[in-house]
Amino acid sequence: MRPLALVALALVGCDDRAALREGETPDGPTDCRPLGERYALCTRLRSFDAAAAACEAWGGTLAILDEPGEADALAALADDSVRGWHWIGLSDAEEEGRFAWVDGQPLTLPAWYGDEPNDRWGSEDCVFMYSHTGTWNDYGCDRPLAALCERPPADVQIDQ
Numbered sequence: 001m002r003p004l005a006l007v008a009l010a011l012v013g014c015d016d017r018a019a020l021r022e023g024e025t026p027d028g029p030t031d032c033r034p035l036g037e038r039y040a041l042c043t044r045l046r047s048f049d050a051a052a053a054a055c056e057a058w059g060g061t062l063a064i065l066d067e068p069g070e071a072d073a074l075a076a077l078a079d080d081s082v083r084g085w086h087w088i089g090l091s092d093a094e095e096e097g098r099f100a101w102v103d104g105q106p107l108t109l110p111a112w113y114g115d116e117p118n119d120r121w122g123s124e125d126c127v128f129m130y131s132h133t134g135t136w137n138d139y140g141c142d143r144p145l146a147a148l149c150e151r152p153p154a155d156v157q158i159d160q
Contacts, residue, residue: 029054032149035077039063041086042147048126051087051147052102060151062089064101065129071111075134078148087147088136090127092117099127113137 032042032054042054048062055062065071065088078086089102096119099107113135117124126141129148139145 029057032058035074035148038151038153039074039077040149040151041078042149045144045146046087047144048087048091048141051145052089054147055089055149058149058151060149061102062087063129063148063150064089064103064105065111066101066105066109068109071109071129071134071136074148075129075131078129078131083145084131085128085137085139085145086131087145088127088129089150090136091125091141092119092138093125093141096125111135 029042029044031044032040034040040055040058040060042051042058044054046054052062063074065074078084090099090107091102092099094100099110099117101107111129111134113130113133116136117127117138119125119138123140124138126139127136128139128145129136
């Protein structure tokens with residue numbers, strides 16, 4: 001275990017050293033850096049599912065871009081690091097051609113790039129955003145990309 005992880009364990013008073021995986025802190029994965037108050041960019045390349053888990057460890061979800069102008073605003077915050085391709089929380093894995101956000105809500109404000117989505121080779125069910133344009137592309141869910149995460153606004157209460 002790295003010394004930083006040991007310090008993090010000591011800070012939270014955790015005796016179970018397996019509670020935190022390498023590369024994580026009590027505040028989530030160490031590669032996730034804040035982009036304003038609601039968003040984070042996780043730069044380690046991960047599959048869609050692993051990216052969703054990293055966002056959950058950070059305290060949120062993959063970004064749900066369901067407000068007018070949100071994709072453009074987030075693209076302006078994100079940089080072109082790690083190729084500028086970042087997972088967002090959208091897929092049609094449940095039903096081909098029916099895109100839904102990770103919270104189950106249907107897509108209402110699409111921002112597709114060119115002729116996307118095209119489900120190339122019949123295996124593109126997850127969606128990433130190009131940070132330089134704010135537009136989206138469907139892609140193979142197992143492909144490793146960076147991730148854009150989102151937390152609810154601070155003044156919103158989440159019922160658990």
